[in-house]
Amino acid sequence: MNLKACYRPLTLKEALDYLEEYKDKSKIIAGGTDLIIKLRKGNINPQVLIDISFINELKGVLEVGEYMEIGCGTTFYDLASCILLNERLKGLKDAARSVGSPQIRNRGTIGGNICNASPAADSVVPLLALDSILTLESKKGKRKIYLKDFFKDKGKTDIRDDEILTTIKFKTPTKNQGLGFYKLGLRKSLAISRISFSVFLEIDDINRIEIIRVASGSVGKFPMREYKIENYLTGRILDEDTLNTALEILEKDIYERLNGRNTARFKSIAAKGVFKKALLKALCLAKGGGKIED
Amino acid sequence: MKIELNVNGKDYSIEIEEHLRLIDLLRDKLNLTGTKEGCGEGECGACTVIMDGRIVNSCLVMAFQAHKSKIITIEGVEDEDIKNAFIEEGAVQCGFCTPGMILAAKSLLDKNENPSEQDIREAISGNLCRCTGYNKIVSAIKKAAEIKRGGRNV
Structure with a gap:
């Protein structure tokens, strides 16, 4: 020094x-x-x-x-x-x-x-x-x-x-808005995030997504917005098919981003689960109640 | 440069070098060697001290940042309940993590005399122990809380 x-x-x-x-x-x-x-x-x-x-x-x-x-x-x-x-x-x-x-x-x-x-x-x-x-x-x-x-x-x-x-x-x-976060780490405390996602959601009474902003950590050079999945989901009614298509888009996007790294396959698949948890948490909050266990 | 601080109830006005960390100040200048240095990166918690009422890693605080602060190290813990509970439960083996564990426990029990097991595990989640497997430490903190609530006299 x-x-x-x-x-x-x-x-x-x-x-x-x-x-x-x-x-x-x-x-x-x-x-x-x-x-x-x-x-x-x-x-x-x-x-x-x-x-x-x-x-x-x-x-x-x-x-x-x-x-x-x-x-x-x-x-x-x-x-x-x-x-x-x-x-x-x-x-x-x-x-x-x-x-x-x-x-x-x-x-x-x-x-x-x-x-x-x-x-x-x-x-x-x-x-x-x-x-x-x-x-x-x-x-x-x-x-x-x-x-x-x-x-x-x-x-x-x-x-x-x-x-x-x-x-x-x-x-x-x-009203109708909520912010969810989920993180996958190696150990509970002091774990540097392997993958984390946060979702901001505004949803109407028939589950149409008015606004969605998705952000990720540890699946790029810095924490970033996931625009592809945002663009796909905005305006759609959130149901199983929509969600499955969104997850496919996310997996492909992250795999391409990390291409060449040995974690690409693991991270692109795991990211789907982490994103889904963050989304469900945001959904519960936007709907004004309910709790999702980690 | 000169800093003023209070360590274990005693006021100090002391000349320090710019690069000194709080742990170096405590161990090398004030000879309070109860505070241990493990990893030096904030992972292990062996260097834990209480700074203005909250636990911190003294390896991740620059000494000059501790100006006007109030520090409690293991030497300043007067709480016999926690120490006795650690001894009784066999929560001390090699002892290297113990000062940090006791300060983390004190910080918890100062705020909450009836912690759940989850509260206790959360409170010591920044402290590594390579001997006990943690269960004895958790039992010791539970016991200390019981004693504090007047459950039993030691």
Whole structure:
């Protein structure tokens, strides 16, 4: 490690000043649960750390009109136990609860999960299904970007070295809508997702799919939307035939994406089951009740 | 750089190097060697301490981030119920995971004196034990909870 200075700003403004000064010589640290491992392995070698975990304005969940706004410094524990997030958002809480271990959830933040752009970032998948919008701030000003456009490659995002991700917002689900999440891991705790899916669903009284957004984790270079299956399902009545055709489309799409990797066959088949679980959870919530056991 | 923190009820103002982690500060500067380092990556939980009321992996917190925080390590656990229950149930074998297990158990029992088995297993899900197979640890935490609820005096 080649650290020369560490700063603990108390306000966003102060943090942006440090970032403007040190730019690519610095790294932002919040929970540190990913960053400290990278630092020690020598994968990154900043001279300066800017710790944003003391900045209260970046923490917590806020209801703003029809949107929910989550501060980047909100921990997974805070998210999983937030009373503002209603039952229809169960998929987001389930994802937050499935991250790491209690120790990791007490420190790790939603902003870190997004900015690290791990293919297996659990909390990112439901946020993609919610079609979240990120706010990035620098000394020069603010800009907004859809989460679905934020990832560029494995570990690579659209953030500039003078910017901080400050908030993540999405529309609060209402009547006939629900968000489901399901994850397949190797061990219950600390399991890095092998495959995860989240589904946002709006369905009418005759089971016609008004809106569906599907997001996946660990079946691509970064968490991503599954547009092919979305396009097929939108407007259709959800029944067994429709679902079976959708599952075939998903399997083929993922197999082609992962072609050449030895996990392609396993993942494309397993993804169907994981997607189906997430869909059924979303369906139950959209219908306003019922529980599906894991 | 200088940081201030409270460890096990004692205030410290201490000069640290930038690259130091919380576990290094506890073990090497304050000689609190009860906190163990296992994997160094947050997988095993041997380095668990309580920071501002919540368990964290002290290998994944930079020392400078612990400024103004309140830390409890195994040396600061005054709760005899948990320790006695671990001894009685045979929940300690090689002992390396024990400090982390006890702090995870304390963190649970501080909030919930009547945890279900599932609550207990969830609470220690970030702590690996390679000796006991976990059952004895789970029984020990159950017993500690019973004692706390006044079920029995040790």
